Amino acid sequence: MSAEAELSAVLQRDAVTPLRLSLPWRRLGDAALPWLLPAALLALWFVGAGQGWISPQVLPPPEFVAETLRDLATSGDLWLHVSTSFARVGVGFAIGTLLGLLLGTAMGRVEAYLLPSFNALVQIPVLAWLPFVLLIVGIGEPLKYILIAKAALVPVALNTLQGFRQTPQSLREVGEVYGYSRRQQVLEIVLPHAVPTLFTGVRLGFTKAWLSLVVVELVASSEGLGYLIVYGRQLFQLDLVMAAVVIVGAIGWAIDRLLERLENTLHRHRPGGAAR
Amino acid sequence: MSGPASLSRDAAELAAVQPLRPVDRSRWRGLVLPAVAIALWALLSWLDVVNSALLVSPQKVFATAADQILSGRLWRALGASLAREATGFLIGTASGLVLGALLGLWPLFDRIVGPSFNTFKQISLFAWIPLISVWFGLGDVAKVVFLSLAALVPVVVNTCDGIRTVPPALLEVARVYGFTRWQTLAQVVLPAALPAIFTGVYLALIYSWLATIGAEYLLVAGKGIGNTLIEGSEHFQMDLVIFGMFVIGLVGWLMNASARALERRLARWTGRA
Numbered sequence: 001m002s003a004e005a006e007l008s009a010v011l012q013r014d015a016v017t018p019l020r021l022s023l024p025w026r027r028l029g030d031a032a033l034p035w036l037l038p039a040a041l042l043a044l045w046f047v048g049a050g051q052g053w054i055s056p057q058v059l060p061p062p063e064f065v066a067e068t069l070r071d072l073a074t075s076g077d078l079w080l081h082v083s084t085s086f087a088r089v090g091v092g093f094a095i096g097t098l099l100g101l102l103l104g105t106a107m108g109r110v111e112a113y114l115l116p117s118f119n120a121l122v123q124i125p126v127l128a129w130l131p132f133v134l135l136i137v138g139i140g141e142p143l144k145y146i147l148i149a150k151a152a153l154v155p156v157a158l159n160t161l162q163g164f165r166q167t168p169q170s171l172r173e174v175g176e177v178y179g180y181s182r183r184q185q186v187l188e189i190v191l192p193h194a195v196p197t198l199f200t201g202v203r204l205g206f207t208k209a210w211l212s213l214v215v216v217e218l219v220a221s222s223e224g225l226g227y228l229i230v231y232g233r234q235l236f237q238l239d240l241v242m243a244a245v246v247i248v249g250a251i252g253w254a255i256d257r258l259l260e261r262l263e264n265t266l267h268r269h270r271p272g273g274a275a276r
Numbered sequence: 277m278s279g280p281a282s283l284s285r286d287a288a289e290l291a292a293v294q295p296l297r298p299v300d301r302s303r304w305r306g307l308v309l310p311a312v313a314i315a316l317w318a319l320l321s322w323l324d325v326v327n328s329a330l331l332v333s334p335q336k337v338f339a340t341a342a343d344q345i346l347s348g349r350l351w352r353a354l355g356a357s358l359a360r361e362a363t364g365f366l367i368g369t370a371s372g373l374v375l376g377a378l379l380g381l382w383p384l385f386d387r388i389v390g391p392s393f394n395t396f397k398q399i400s401l402f403a404w405i406p407l408i409s410v411w412f413g414l415g416d417v418a419k420v421v422f423l424s425l426a427a428l429v430p431v432v433v434n435t436c437d438g439i440r441t442v443p444p445a446l447l448e449v450a451r452v453y454g455f456t457r458w459q460t461l462a463q464v465v466l467p468a469a470l471p472a473i474f475t476g477v478y479l480a481l482i483y484s485w486l487a488t489i490g491a492e493y494l495l496v497a498g499k500g501i502g503n504t505l506i507e508g509s510e511h512f513q514m515d516l517v518i519f520g521m522f523v524i525g526l527v528g529w530l531m532n533a534s535a536r537a538l539e540r541r542l543a544r545w546t547g548r549a
Contacts, residue, residue, distance in 0.1 A: 033384075034391035041392075058410060116306030117313075123525040123532070125486045127493050127502070131509030131517045135330055214400045218494055226403075233406035241406045249399040256398075 060239040068239040069246065078247070085213055085224040088141070092148025093209040097202055100153040104160020104201075111161070118157070126151050126212050130219060144216050151212035152205035159201025163194030196266045203259040210252045225251075332515045340515040341522075349504075354523065357488050357500040360416060364423020365484040369477055372428040376435025376476070380469075381461075386436075397429050401487065405494045416498065419491040426487035430479035438472025439465060474542055478535040485528055501527075 042062065048054050049061030056064070072078040107114045126147050133146050167190050175185045217226020225248050232240030314334060321333035344350040379386045379393070405422060412418035442465050450460045492502025501523055508516030 030387070033387040036388050037392045038395075112305040113308055117309040120310070120525065120529070123528045124521050125489055125524065125528070127486070127489045128505060128521045128524045130493075131505045132514075132521060134509055135512060135514055135517060211400050211402070215402045215490065218402060218405065229403060229406050233409065236410070238407070238410060241410075245399060245403045245407070248403050252400065253398045 057236060057238070060237075060242070064239040065242045065246075068237075068243040072240075072243060072247075081223055081225050081228050082247070082251070085217065085226070088144045088217075088224065089148060089209050089213050092145045092213070093152045093206060095145060096149035096152030096209060097156050097205055099149065100156025100201070100205060101160050101198070103153065104157040105164065107157065107161045108164045115161075122154050126215060127219075130216070134220065139220050143220060144213070147216050148209045148212050151208040155204035155208060156198075156201040159197050159204065160194075163197030163201070164190060166197065167193050196263070199263050199266050203256070203263055206259060207252075207256060210255070214248055330512070330514050332518070337515045337518050340513075341519045344504075344516075344519060350501075350523065353499050353501045353504050354527070356498065357492065357502065358527075360419050360491075360500070361423060361484050361488045364420045364487070365427045365480060367420065368424035368427025368484065369431050369480050371424070372431025372476065372480065373435055373473070375428070376432040376473075377439065379432065380436040380439030381465075393432065397433070401426055401429075402490055402494065405491070409495055414495045418495050419488075419498075422491050422495070423484045423487050427480035427484040430483055431473075431476040434472045434476025434479070435469070438469030438476075441472070442468040471539075471543065474539055478539065481531050481535055482528065485531060489524060 045059070045062050049056065049059065103114075103118070107118065129147060129150060130143075133143055137143050137146065171189050171193065172185070175189045180188065213224075214226045214229075217224040218230055221227045225244055228244040229241050229248070232238065232244060318334050321331055375389075375393075379390055401422075404425065408418050408422050412421050446464050446468055447460070450464045455463065488500070489502045489505075492498075492500040493506065496503070496506065501520060505517060505520040505524075508514070508520055
């Protein structure tokens with residue numbers, strides 16, 4: 001029995017026995033439950049907007065938002081913003097990941113020299129770096145690349161350091177017994193063992209990069225998804241704001257899922273079959 | 277669920293920042309790089325090779341720092357920021373504890389609210405700011421709402437996870453001893469879930485600090501340490517920008533360090549209990 005089931009069993013011991021429904025009905029009910037709250041909120045939104053309880057200036061009716069989404073998608077505006085944002089994340093994330101891998105590897109060697117400074121710099125959030133970088137490189141694309149790269153770099157570097165550090169002693173000993181050279185040790189033992197952790201870092205790095213993209217575009221840009229949000233806000237077009245938020249959320253979610261799936265595959269193929 | 281996993285990894289990431297081995301004897305090594313960097317910086321600005329108003333000298337930064345500290349401007353800005361952060365943190369954490377406990381203890385509630393919450397959490401926090409600014413204005417109310425949201429998410433996730441992952445063996449013991457539901461909750465579930473709950477609160481503290489800076493950036497109105505940074509940036513005062521960054525980093529570090537110290541103490545206390 002899982003902990004969860006056990007716990008609910010204990011906690012529900014003296015709760016009222018639920019209505020006994022036949023199995024198909026129960027299944028249907030179980031499947032429907034998660035949709036209850038969104039459906040209720042959506043209904044409330046529909047009715048509220050229809051009855052004029054809330055001014056459309058403050059909360060536009062859902063059909064407005066849907067329409068705006070459709071307009072964005074068909075007019076091609078959306079693709080312009082999405083591709084701009086993707087290009088920024090792509091470049092920033094690639095640079096950040098590469099530097100993070102290098103830095104993480106380097107830190108394994110000279111940890112005592114590098115890690116304290118790295119830690120100190122990590123304490124400063126992306127938004128605090130923004131004015132600094134802004135003054136140096138201006139408001140153009142490099143600003144976005146640098147900040148997104150910085151956001152991706154931190155988790156990648158830390159996980160790289162961690163990944164190389166956690167090679168089990170037993171595996172190292174096996175390598176020694178077989179008389180592996182240093183190169184072989186690294187290529188055949190340390191690296192394969194570190195890969196899943198490295199990938200976790202890369203995935204986290206992407207999440208951070210995507211978040212920073214939105215932040216950076218909110219503060220300083222003239223196109224892109226974050227800009228779309230600001231633009232809608234400035235024109236008081238909340239339907240545009242909401243549509244953009246939905247798109248940002250959906251893209252972030254989809255890519256995160258994709259990376260998660262990749263990560264799970266990697267973990268399953270971990271040498272020695274050691275499950276995490 | 278990707279969210280909670282990435283949150284707990286966030287916690288792991290924060291923890292991983294600590295070196296594994298005690299580095300007491302080699303602590304001076306950590307100071308080499310900053311010392312070299314500062315020396316280089318001082319040298320460059322003294323030699324005046326980079327002809328740019330942006331390369332301010334270390335002395336200038338120190339002068340600005342002294343001015344900000346002595347004139348009281350730093351304390352006003354920092355005080356405003358911290359007061360806001362504390363309010364948002366408290367509201368967010370309190371509601372997060374309630375919501376997390378409900379999700380963890382009440383399966384029906386979890387089935388109804390859980391999926392919606394997980395979807396909500398996927399949306400980048402900062403994307404809410406434009407909506408919040410329309411609904412709550414640009415003042416302190418909007419900022420506190422935003423900070424509460426920032427603090428709420430990690431607390432909910434970790435509280436609910438902590439409660440769900442109470443070892444079944446413990447629950448079995450409670451059942452064997454014929455504990456009542458209340459006793460089980462107070463004496464078994466709560467102590468077992470406490471470390472996870474603490475992780476959530478700790479993350480909430482960090483997140484709400486980041487969100488404080490974000491809120492001051494994106495909901496520009498009023499005073500705060502974020503506004504100091506913006507001011508520096510707008511007036512091309514690199515010294516003020518560097519000083520502001522330093523203060524923000526220092527406050528974050530202090531929060532991190534004190535939460536970690538508290539966590540160690542808590543761990544020892546629950547270990548003894």
